[in-house]
Structures are given as C-alpha cells and as structure tokens.
Amino acid sequence: MKCRECDKHLVVQRRCRQVRLQCTGCRKEFRIHEIAADLDPETEAELERFTCIIYD
Ligand SMILES: [Zn+2]
Structure with missing residues (x-):
C-alpha cells in the first residue's frame, strides 16, 4: 500500500x-491501527x- x-x-x-x-520514501512509520x-x-x-503479535 502507499504512504499517505x-x-x-x-x-x-x-x-x-x-x-x-x-515508508520506503520518507521513512515514516505507521502503527497498524493508524492505517x-x-x-x-x-x-x-x-x-x-x-498474528501472534499484538497490534498496539
Ligand atoms: Zn512516505
């Protein structure tokens, strides 16, 4: 998917x-719930x- x-x-x-x-462009990180x-x-x-990992 694309960076917003x-x-x-x-x-x-x-x-x-x-x-x-x-993001491979601006290196910004997004939490799963944000996107x-x-x-x-x-x-x-x-x-x-x-799936074993908790999405915070
Ligand atoms: Zn970006």
Whole structure:
C-alpha cells in the first residue's frame, strides 16, 4: 500500500513484539491501527503472518 504522505510503498517492519509499516520514501512509520482503514488485501495478507503479535 502507499504512504499517505509521499505515495511511496509501505513495507511491513517487525520490531520485537510490534509491527509497523514503514515508508520506503520518507521513512515514516505507521502503527497498524493508524492505517487500518486504508489497508489493502496485499498488505493484510502480509500482516496475517504476524498474528501472534499484538497490534498496539
Ligand atoms: Zn512516505
């Protein structure tokens, strides 16, 4: 999915027990709940690999 700031691709980043989406352009990190409404199927599928992790 795209960054809402700069339209670059977001990648899933695992940080210990947390997951963030980080922009490959501006490096801004988003919490899952911040972008939950905008999640696309591709990103959702990627996040399903981290279901043991608590989304804060
Ligand atoms: Zn960005």
